[in-house]
Amino acid sequence: RPLLEVTDLVKHYAVRGGVLRRQIGTVHAVDGVSFALGTGETLGLVGESGCGKSTVARTVLRLVEPTSGAIKLDGEDIAPLSKTALRPYRRSMQIVFQDPFASLNPRMTAGDIVGEPLTVHGLATGAKKQERVAELFQQVGLRPDQMKNFPHQFSGGQRQRICIARALSLGPRLIVCDEPVSALDVSIQAQVINLLIDLQRKQNFSYLFIAHDLAVVAHISHRVAVMYLGRIVEIADKRELFANP
Ligand code: ADP
Ligand code: ADP
Numbered sequence: 385r386p387l388l389e390v391t392d393l394v395k396h397y398a399v400r401g402g403v404l405r406r407q408i409g410t411v412h413a414v415d416g417v418s419f420a421l422g423t424g425e426t427l428g429l430v431g432e433s434g435c436g437k438s439t440v441a442r443t444v445l446r447l448v449e450p451t452s453g454a455i456k457l458d459g460e461d462i463a464p465l466s467k468t469a470l471r472p473y474r475r476s477m478q479i480v481f482q483d484p485f486a487s488l489n490p491r492m493t494a495g496d497i498v499g500e501p502l503t504v505h506g507l508a509t510g511a512k513k514q515e516r517v518a519e520l521f522q523q524v525g526l527r528p529d530q531m532k533n534f535p536h537q538f539s540g541g542q543r544q545r546i547c548i549a550r551a552l553s554l555g556p557r558l559i560v561c562d563e564p565v566s567a568l569d570v571s572i573q574a575q576v577i578n579l580l581i582d583l584q585r586k587q588n589f590s591y592l593f594i595a596h597d598l599a600v601v602a603h604i605s606h607r608v609a610v611m612y613l614g615r616i617v618e619i620a621d622k623r624e625l626f627a628n629p
Contacts, residue, residue: 385459386420387557387590388444393417393453395439413439415614417453421558424584426591428605430598435611437594441560444592445477446470457558475505478551482563484543488535495521495531498549505554520549525579541572545579552583561593565600577604602626 395414398407414436421427429437442448444455446462455463462473481487488497499517502508508516518528524545535543544564551559561580565573581604584591595601601608602625610618 387423387425387458388421388592389454389456389459390420390440390444391418391454391456393440393443393455394451395436395443395448396451412614414443417611417614417616419609419616419619421590421592423557423590424588425607426584426593426605428601428608429592429594429611430596430601430608431611433596436614437611438562440611441479441562441592441594444558445479445560446474447479475501475554476557477560478554478556478558479560479562480544480547480551480564483567484540484547485535487547488543490535493532493534494526494538494546497535497546498531498553501550501553507554516553517549520553523552523583524549539572540568541576544568544576548576548579548583552587555587556589558590558592561591561595563595564593566595566597573600580604598625 393414394416397411397413399409399411400406401408417436417440419427429440431437439448443450446455450463453463454461457473457476462470465473492500495514495517498520499513502513502516517531521528521531526542526545526549530538535546538546564580565576568576577600580591591604593601593604602622606622608620608622608625609616610620
C-alpha cells in the first residue's frame with residue numbers, strides 16, 4: 385500500500401473583487417489530480433508557474449482545504465477530517481518552503497526554532513529536548529554550538545538546513561519540499577539536495593518535491609509528475625527522463 389494516495393483532487397479558489405468583495409469568479413487551480421507515493425520514494429512535481437503545484441502540495445497537507453477528492457495517508461482519507469481529528473496526522477507530514485528566511489522567526493534562536501514542534505506536541509522538554517535538537521543539528525550538517533544563534537547569523541543554505549531540521553524533528557513520514565533550493569545560490573543548491581537525499585536514505589520518509597528546475601527534480605526524484613493547467617499530464621520514471629532529454 386502506498387504511503388500517500390491522492391485521488392481526483394480538486395481545488396477551486398473563489399476570486400473576490402469589486403467594492404463589495406463579492407465573488408466574481410473561480411480559479412480552477414487543481415482540476416482532478418491523482419497520484420500515489422510510496423514509502424521512501426520521491427515524486428517530483430514540475431510545471432510552469434501557476435499550474436497548481438503549490439496548491440496540490442498544500443492541499444495534501446491540509447494547509448489548503450480541498451474542494452473535493454481523497455487524500456489517503458496510510459489508507460486513511462484525511463480530506464474530510466476536522467482540524468481536531470487531523471492533529472495526529474499533522475505530525476507525520478511536514479513542509480519545507482522556498483524562502484528559508486521568511487519561514488524562520490527572527491527573534492527565536494535556531495535551537496528554539498528546531499525544538500518548537502517538540503514543545504508544541506509535548507514530546508520533550510529541558511535537557512532531553514536540547515539533546516534531541518543537538519542531534520537534529522548534526523543530522524543536517526550544523527554544529528550544536530550554533531543552536532544559540534539567530535537566523536540572521538546563518539547563511540542562506542544554513543537557514544534551509546534549520547528548516548529541514550525542524551521538519552525532521554517529529555519523525556515525519558512525508559516531507560513536502562516547495563522549491564526548497566530555488567532561493568539559494570547555485571553553488572549551495574547541490575549541497576542541500578544531496579543532504580535531502582542522504583536524510584531520506586537513512587530515515588526512509590517520502591518526499592513530494594516541487595521545483596521548476598528539471599535538472600534538480602530529476603536528480604532527487606524517482607518519478608516526476610508534469611502538471612499543466614491544474615492537471616497531471618504525464619508521470620515519468622527517472623530512467624525515462626534521462627533517456628529522453
Ligand atoms: P504553482 O505552484 O504551480 O505556481 P499555484 O498552486 O501557486 O501554482 O497556483 C495555481 C493557480 O491558483 C494560479 O492561477 C494562482 O494564481 C491560483 N491561486 C493560488 N492560490 C490562490 C488563492 N489563495 N486564491 C486565489 N487563487 C489562488
Ligand atoms: P508560488 O507560486 O511560488 O507558491 P505565488 O506568488 O503564486 O507563489 O503565491 C504566493 C501566495 O499567494 C500563496 O500563498 C498563494 O496561495 C497566494 N496566491 C497566489 N495566487 C493568488 C491569487 N490569485 N489570489 C490570492 N492569493 C494568491
